[in-house]
Amino acid sequence: MSDTRLGIRLWIEGDAGTLMSSGRMRLLALIDELGSLNKAAKELGMSYRRAWGRIQETEQRLGDPIVVRKRGRKGYELTQFGLDLLESWGEYQKDVSAYAGKRADEMLPWSVRLKKRGEK
């Protein structure tokens, strides 16, 4: 057991579906990075339609747009609300992951390291 990793997945759901999840935030981060919903979906091995559906679901549940077409150019970018969401979720996930790693070492009979983002 030379390399033992701790995985963690977090999500928030309401009665009508998922509001936010680690996977959905990864999609937003990729849109922000690549400036394209199509490229972001491809990167995750997801269809455009599915990626778009997930973003719409989150927007409807939160009541505010999180992505918007770039003015005068092709592609999409995050709204300020989307950027804020990405930042706060990223900080939240990092905070909970660090705690989970620390407590695993204290409470479980293995020593673990945290999985890196995007690591298989």
Add this chain to the structure above:
Amino acid sequence: MSDTRLGIRLWIEGDAGTLMSSGRMRLLALIDELGSLNKAAKELGMSYRRAWGRIQETEQRLGDPIVVRKRGRKGYELTQFGLDLLESWGEYQKDVSAYAGKRADEMLPWSVRLKKRGEK
């Protein structure tokens, strides 16, 4: 958004596969409760073969048996090692979940409650 729930899944993996996960611990808890691997698998909508395969994988990775045939009777029960594992993982998961719920309220723009065990 009257009922917003926080979901969390934790697992530990090595190079050769999963050592432990929330789902696998649920299987152990059901074997402990029902005294039967078959009934525990059914409760989770899982085939006997699949449930048995997961337990074997964890046993191989940890190097100790976690379930054992009941002496002189039908069915399975947890070994002392299995019981210890169930208890420590249960405490670990509860601890990290409580922290994740507290931090969600502090860091995210929603108020959430933790999902109950087994809640859909």
